[in-house]
Amino acid sequence: MSKAVVSALYDSDVFRMACRQFDKAADAINLPEAIRDRTKYPKRCLAVALPIKREDGSVTVFEGYRVQHHLSTGPSKGGVRFHQNVTIGEVAALAMWMSWKCSLVGLPYGGAKGGVIVDPNLLTAGELEHLSRRYMQELVNFVGPQVDVPAPDVGTNERIMGWMMDTYSNHVGHVEPGVVTGKPIALGGSQGRREATGAGVAYLVKKYLSDLNLPITKATVAIQGFGNVGSEAALALAEYGAKIIAISDYTGAVYNPKGIDIQKALTYIRYQRVLRDFDGGEPITNEQLLELKCTVLIPAALERVITEKNAPKLKCRLLAEAANGPTTNAADKILDQREDLEIIPDVLCNSGGVVVSYFEWLQNLSNFYWGRDEVMQKLFAILDKAKDAVDYQKRKFKFSRRLAALTLGIQRVADAKQSRGLFP
Structure with missing residues (x-):
């Protein structure tokens, strides 16, 4: 995919901001040109129309997105945002940042993000449920425990994740808790995920x-x-x-x-x-x-x-x-x-959320669940390791702390893509 086509699709202030951060980090680590665009731009995006019957009998069509930034190290991972100012460029930028975040803390995920253009405060509980289920229904062939795992973000919560899990499970014909994280504890959510x-x-x-x-x-x-x-x-x-x-x-x-x-x-x-x-x-x-x-x-x-x-x-x-x-x-x-x-x-x-989402996903796949103290102990150990790596990178190369974090995350994704090669 050419640079011009991708830039035109996602063009926005926030996406350009994420790209400038990437370019600065790529220059700092001399990332080869042949791997730059493959590491930088999203692999896949989906735009969906979401018609919802309102409680007054009218029908409103909302617009939703899902961007999967890369899938080189495992399924993609990222939240779903319900907000009136969502744009596909914002969603793409958030998916990029999620890639570097997962890579930085050592999770076997690529970054993803989703969003629906809606003010959830203007929906009734029933309308919110219909919208959440419809969004998952449209995504059903593009997500899954080994493909892409959504989670809560701005304007969404564990109740919405429960509806999405139920929708996906009904489609595949069996309970599949690992399709989303941030679920209620009763549906396979993890202790400690909310906080x-x-x-x-x-x-x-x-x-x-x-x-x-x-x-x-x-x-x-x-x-x-x-x-x-x-x-x-x-x-x-x-x-x-x-x-x-x-x-x-x-x-x-x-x-x-x-x-x-x-x-x-x-x-x-x-x-x-x-x-x-x-x-x-x-x-x-x-x-x-x-x-x-x-x-x-x-x-x-x-x-x-x-x-x-x-x-x-x-x-x-x-x-x-x-x-x-x-x-x-x-x-x-x-x-x-x-x-x-x-x-x-x-x-x-803010990487603690995706770290415990990873723990939730692991627990769902193994059907073996941990207590809150164990979750927090494992979370803090991963954060300590990531902090030490960032601070070492900062001292070694005299980078800012942001540049140190981004170069670590981006280098690991680029290495994975380089190692896998280019599929014909």
């Missing part, structure tokens, strides 16, 4: 603060995005002794220099669904949250929120990228020059 991404973020924050000789019990944390990842990171960091001074969702942010009661915030969201009017602190904007003075800043929402405009204004000591692609290329250049700020790049920082 895995946030717990992994918190664990790496604790490790890097220790490297910087900053006691976590004196650390202040601001978290942009209080969905699954942001809230679980907040809970874990509070458990470690950190003070969470700001949280936010798309309706706005809350700031309290004395510390926010995270359990109270979670209870509020359970009933109100959004943070707006939460009385645990003073209301501020998401933009103000990013520029607060704090020890740790955690962008845990959507991509491209750290820009060249606010990068010089960040007042954190550690930027922990819980979201995918939260920092633009232009912002990255600015942050690289700042010696007062360390970054935990997204492909390392």
